[in-house]
Structures are given as structure tokens and as C-alpha cells.
Amino acid sequence: MVSYKDLGLVNTREMFAKAVKGGYAIPAYNFSNMEQLQAIIQACVETKSPVILQVSKGARSYASPILLRWMARGAVEYAHELGCDIPIALHLDHGGDFEIAKDCIDNGFSSIMIDGSALPYDENVALTKKVVEYAHKFDVTVEGELGVLAGVEDEVSAEQSHYTKPEEVQDFVQKTGVDSLAISIGTSHGRMKFTPEQCTRNADGVLIPPPLAFDILHEIEKKLPGFPIVLHGSSSVPIEYVRMIEQYGGKIPDSVGIPEEQLREAAKSAVCKINIDSDGRLAMTALVRKVLTEHPDEFDPRKYLGPAREELKKMYAHKNKDVLGSAGKA
Ligand code: G3H
């Protein structure tokens, strides 16, 4: 058993309490390699933001659980070396069963998502409760989910989203004892959050998505005053990265994300954790494609991963400062 406390990590309890009170959201950035982790830590230290390092099941097996544990420990030391001891949590994203949740708790994770959102309600309650009971013995915090997001989450994919039912949230939180709740109000995973038919187009032909269901978010807030709410699928899919990828040979048609103003609006409410993965993938891919296209003779990975890391850092710093509002809150 390796406790996250011995790795210098923190759980999400205090981060969330401060974020809900302060009207901002903690960034939860997915990572699976060193350059992403460096960019996240550099940006969060520079902007003095708390951060949740988020790892999916797929990312965990890609990086190796043992390497990941020491990468998280390294991230704590790295932040210290850069001059700011920001709060850092290590979080399992979309844990699908009790076994993976337990394995992560036993191996240094400070926070766990157990995602029973695709199960019938009573089974979701039972699974989530079981994970909470185990996690809380070690002071690990747990995120549950109600409602279904469209898109791909690890191996689980859903064609259609189902908004969270506000009438279920109190019962779910009370029965399971979760520390935070992920909800579905119109976001979805990946780079195509809406079909072109669901969007309008502006004068430049850019897709404009329909707004998030803020009415549902506000109803949930009323049912659970001050309770931490989580938004998944919150990448903005910046048009400049989509265009850069296509300019340098990629093909990613119909890409559309959640506008930053709407995320800023959500962060001012009970939403205190915002999950971003796809934007990191887009920024990195855009820069790698650009460098390799402009320098076809280049074969030193540092020469293309370095600029990708720099762009990632810029993007995360911007999100902390201008979208989530977490800058200066560490
Ligand atoms: O919610 C899904 C995340 O973007 C994780 O994606 O399973 O491909 O690592 P992944």
C-alpha cells in the first residue's frame, strides 16, 4: 500500500471547498506522458493554480502504473523546484469497476472517479457506495456520475447523451457518500461534441454549438447547495489548432467544442472541477505536425515535442487565467 500522502499529493476536499466558495473551477488535465506533465506543472506553477492530474485507465496502462506513481511524485518535487508548492491531486478518470479503483487507491492516487453512469440507477448507487466506503478509509475522495455524456470515455462510448435528472441528485449523494458529482448538461467527450446539424455557422463557416443546459445546472445547485459539481467533456476545441492540424496534413472535420465563455460561466457556479483532455491532444498534434512538415529532415523527438510542450503550457496557463479562474488560488 502506497499512500498519496507519502507522495506529497492532496485529495480534492479542500480544493473543492475553496473553489465552490470562490466561484472558480480546478483544472483537471489528462496526461499520459512526460511532456504533458511538464507543461501542466509549469503552467500551474506560473499561474499559481491548484491542479488535478487526471489519468484514464488507458493512460495508466500506456504509461505503466509504477511509472505514473513516480511521475506524480516527481511532479510534486518539480513544482517545488520551480518555486511554488501548488496543491496537486492524482485522480483516476472514469474508473469502471471496484478493482481498478482499489488498485489506484492502493498505489498512490488521492482521488477516484467511479463511473457507473451507464448502469441502472440502483447499480450505480451500489457500485459507487462500495468504492466510497473503501476510499474513505484512506482519506481518498470520490467522484460519482449521474447522467450520460455522448462520446467516447475510454472503452465506453455512448451515441446519445442523457441529461442528469435533478430529482435524483440528492438521493444519489446521500446514499453513496460521494465527495463530488459529475453531471451531464450537454458537454461530451472528444473533438466532435455536437453534430453539424446541432450547430449553426458563423460568417467564416465556423460551427457554433448550442448552449449548455444551465437551467439543469442551476436546478442541481438548488438541490445540493455548496456541493462540488464536475463537468466532463469540457474542451473548447480551439479553431486555431483544428486549422493548424488541417493545414499540415491532418483531417479532423466537424470539430467543435464548448465555448470558453460558457465554461467561465459554469466555473462561477457550483462547478468546481473542469475536465480537459482533447484540447491538450489537439495543441500537441498541431505543433508536432507543423514542425515535422516545416523540417522534414528532423528526427530528434525533442525538436518537435519541445515546441508542442511549450504550446501546451501556454494553453493551460490561458485556461487557468481566463477560463477556469483558478490562477492565483494555490
Ligand atoms: O474521458 C475520457 C478521456 O478523454 C480519456 O481518454 O481513455 O483515450 O485516455 P482515453
Ligand code: 13P
Ligand atoms: P474532453 O474530451 O472534452 O477533453 O473531455 C475530457 C474528459 O472529460 C476527461 O474525463
Ligand code: ZN
Ligand atoms: Zn470524462
